[in-house]
Amino acid sequence: MAKIHNLGFPRIGANRELKFALEHYWQHGDSETSQRHLHATAREIRQGNLEIQSALDWVPVGDFSLYDHVLDTSFMLGNIPTSVEKVASEYALTALDAYFLAARGQTAHAECGCQTQAGEMTKWFDTNYHYIVPQVDADTSFALNPSRINRDINEARSVGAEVKPVILGPVTYLYLAKGADDTTKLTLLPKLLPIYAQLLANFYRHGVEWVQVDEPVLALDLNREWQTALQYAYDYLSTSNIKLLLTSYFSDYGANLSIVSALPVAGIHVPVIDSWHEVNAIASTLKASQVLSVGVIDGRNIWKARLNQCLEQLIPLHQQLGDRLWLAPSCSLLHVPIDVELETHIPSGLKDRLSFAKQKLQELVYLKNALNEGRDSISTELGQNSASQGYEKAQSNHATQLRDSSLHSSLFKRQSTFSQRKLTQASALSLPLFPTTTIGSYPQTSDIRLTRAKFKRNEISEHEYILRMQDEIAHVIDVQEQLGLDVLVHGEPERNDMVEYFGEHLEGIAVSQFAWVQSYGSRCVKPPIIYADVHRPKPITVAWSQYAQSLTAKPVKGMLTGPVTILNWSFVRDDLPRNKVCEQIALAIREEVNDLEAANIRIIQIDEAALRERLPLKKHEQRYYMQWAVDCFLLASSGVKDETQIHTHMCYSSFGEIMEDVARMDADVITIETARSNMTLLDVFDTYAYPNDIGPGVYDIHSPNKVETHDMLDRLNHACSRIPADQLWVNPDCGLKTRGWDEVKVNLRHMVAAAKKARVVA
Numbered sequence: 001m002a003k004i005h006n007l008g009f010p011r012i013g014a015n016r017e018l019k020f021a022l023e024h025y026w027q028h029g030d031s032e033t034s035q036r037h038l039h040a041t042a043r044e045i046r047q048g049n050l051e052i053q054s055a056l057d058w059v060p061v062g063d064f065s066l067y068d069h070v071l072d073t074s075f076m077l078g079n080i081p082t083s084v085e086k087v088a089s090e091y092a093l094t095a096l097d098a099y100f101l102a103a104r105g106q107t108a109h110a111e112c113g114c115q116t117q118a119g120e121m122t123k124w125f126d127t128n129y130h131y132i133v134p135q136v137d138a139d140t141s142f143a144l145n146p147s148r149i150n151r152d153i154n155e156a157r158s159v160g161a162e163v164k165p166v167i168l169g170p171v172t173y174l175y176l177a178k179g180a181d182d183t184t185k186l187t188l189l190p191k192l193l194p195i196y197a198q199l200l201a202n203f204y205r206h207g208v209e210w211v212q213v214d215e216p217v218l219a220l221d222l223n224r225e226w227q228t229a230l231q232y233a234y235d236y237l238s239t240s241n242i243k244l245l246l247t248s249y250f251s252d253y254g255a256n257l258s259i260v261s262a263l264p265v266a267g268i269h270v271p272v273i274d275s276w277h278e279v280n281a282i283a284s285t286l287k288a289s290q291v292l293s294v295g296v297i298d299g300r301n302i303w304k305a306r307l308n309q310c311l312e313q314l315i316p317l318h319q320q321l322g323d324r325l326w327l328a329p330s331c332s333l334l335h336v337p338i339d340v341e342l343e344t345h346i347p348s349g350l351k352d353r354l355s356f357a358k359q360k361l362q363e364l365v366y367l368k369n370a371l372n373e374g375r376d377s378i379s380t381e382l383g384q385n386s387a388s389q390g391y392e393k394a395q396s397n398h399a400t401q402l403r404d405s406s407l408h409s410s411l412f413k414r415q416s417t418f419s420q421r422k423l424t425q426a427s428a429l430s431l432p433l434f435p436t437t438t439i440g441s442y443p444q445t446s447d448i449r450l451t452r453a454k455f456k457r458n459e460i461s462e463h464e465y466i467l468r469m470q471d472e473i474a475h476v477i478d479v480q481e482q483l484g485l486d487v488l489v490h491g492e493p494e495r496n497d498m499v500e501y502f503g504e505h506l507e508g509i510a511v512s513q514f515a516w517v518q519s520y521g522s523r524c525v526k527p528p529i530i531y532a533d534v535h536r537p538k539p540i541t542v543a544w545s546q547y548a549q550s551l552t553a554k555p556v557k558g559m560l561t562g563p564v565t566i567l568n569w570s571f572v573r574d575d576l577p578r579n580k581v582c583e584q585i586a587l588a589i590r591e592e593v594n595d596l597e598a599a600n601i602r603i604i605q606i607d608e609a610a611l612r613e614r615l616p617l618k619k620h621e622q623r624y625y626m627q628w629a630v631d632c633f634l635l636a637s638s639g640v641k642d643e644t645q646i647h648t649h650m651c652y653s654s655f656g657e658i659m660e661d662v663a664r665m666d667a668d669v670i671t672i673e674t675a676r677s678n679m680t681l682l683d684v685f686d687t688y689a690y691p692n693d694i695g696p697g698v699y700d701i702h703s704p705n706k707v708e709t710h711d712m713l714d715r716l717n718h719a720c721s722r723i724p725a726d727q728l729w730v731n732p733d734c735g736l737k738t739r740g741w742d743e744v745k746v747n748l749r750h751m752v753a754a755a756k757k758a759r760v761v762a
């Protein structure tokens, strides 16, 4: 009899209950009620999750987290940053406050003044989930604290669930850690393994049979040392009485396959990524006692599984393995929203094809029943499932034509080289040395949000909405004029989110009401759903930009989100290759770019904040991705005349390795985040002469702190030491949407002053 299980469930709650409880606690942490409320909310979510998963043979426990599962692992292993321990003991913080201190650098008790550096956050593999990076050095020691996971085991047991604790494996934990080189990290493994052995012994005492141990580094290209470490770790842990189910996800095992099949574990999980090849390969080498968990349901996307096709593959495996065949989603369901039934606005034809976390578990039940009781036992469900497959026909002839005609190479190139364009633009725009600008958004006050919400609910007319937004734009332009910035923006008041906004205005993309996915801590995003051919029915941003430009003689930058970012921050149809979908978006954005130019907008910024996000995990696949991603940017941006200046913006702290691709994007100006990462990003310019203009952020917008002119000037001077002055722009790290007006005005005044001082010296 095939069994079903799950690798992890979303923690945020169907209505983001955890988010609100967390934020309430952070604001009112001194009150006991808010702490009690937070714990009660967390417990309710865990219980709700158990209920949703009650049809499973094994329910994951320990996957719930108040902030992040990697941070939880650090606390469980007793690896807490010294600075956090120091502040925690100095101020006698509770365990809960110490935990949030480690995550956010501050506790809810603002008045205690206890602060430390916020935990470094980075993206979890190729997802938009961010984890808190463990810190280690040669002296790191570990001590087990299993209280959280034991509580979750007991809780789940009390409602009769068959539990399967989920832990992050020792090798992945060290691999992801920072603060030491690989060799040092690997010397920590012999210290760490006894802690894991204690943890398994602890589970055994709790009567646990199976433990899911996640080693997602197996999705990466691993060198010999790390492969050996895996062998060593699982040899060591194999003496425990616990059955280990080894999992990896997000990509296939690739060159690690032979290592994985040789590890002495009781079960292996194989995600079905693009093919069943590895599932069958592992099935053929499986030991007689081992279980094979097939990640048959896509845990990264929101389309219904093709149940009949899955069964074609699963039936022979079931014949071979019997009850040693387990079925699961490919990865934790953390990366998909919870329940499609909550959606009331998605057209029913589309809604019918969607499957969120709850529905995915139901699909597992169907598959299990079909295997164990025969296909006929679920013939109705199978019939419904195949009826709701398939994609709608192209939404417009226009998009079909574009898709069918191979795109001409001239569409990917500006008319002249950058050096020629630079001259043309210099006379068209006459900007000073070190031109100052901002990244796009200005503070989004509650009043602006409320106005947008009212318009959405039809509580105010379109006319009133436009007037209100125009007021805000006029205000933003006025502030920028007063500050003396050189290139202005309209401030993006009409946008809730840089991707969702374009999702709302492009055909072929749907936006949901409640399909939230955790991004980090209490932050969630609502990715749009690309379900059909994408095209632009009419101009999107032109009227706003035109209005802003009408108020000033200075150039106002048009502001668009780039095709790769729209793609990477959406759920994407799976019947077309991603690069083809991206091309369609690029063509839509190209039309917008061209219309902005026609409306006399002289500078157009196309943000590619997520260009790197879906960079494949395997090195040999990265080239191809970057190739088409950059092509799509070029397709979107190259339709303009020489004198129209194209900007792009990116914010992450590592793009050294893609510098040449960034250069190939050939944006006239790129603004990047550098202040937050202490200008370390600029190191790459020592070895790589970036050809076009560049604005390294001179202050970090993630913190509410005021920054002095001389600090910004220092950063600008630092940039000058690496990049020729006539290539440099002056701007903040990123958009100002989450900041307050007061700090924005002060910091921008200082920024303009810094640029002026630099001009005098130059």
Ligand code: GLN
Binding pocket: 439, 440, 441, 492, 498, 559, 607, 609, 649, 650, 651, 734, 735, 736, 737
């Ligand atoms: N233009 C956007 C803004 O300023 C860019 C946001 C981003 O890079 N994440 O808000």
Ligand code: ZN
Binding pocket: 439, 609, 649, 650, 651, 673, 733, 734, 735
């Ligand atoms: Zn940014």
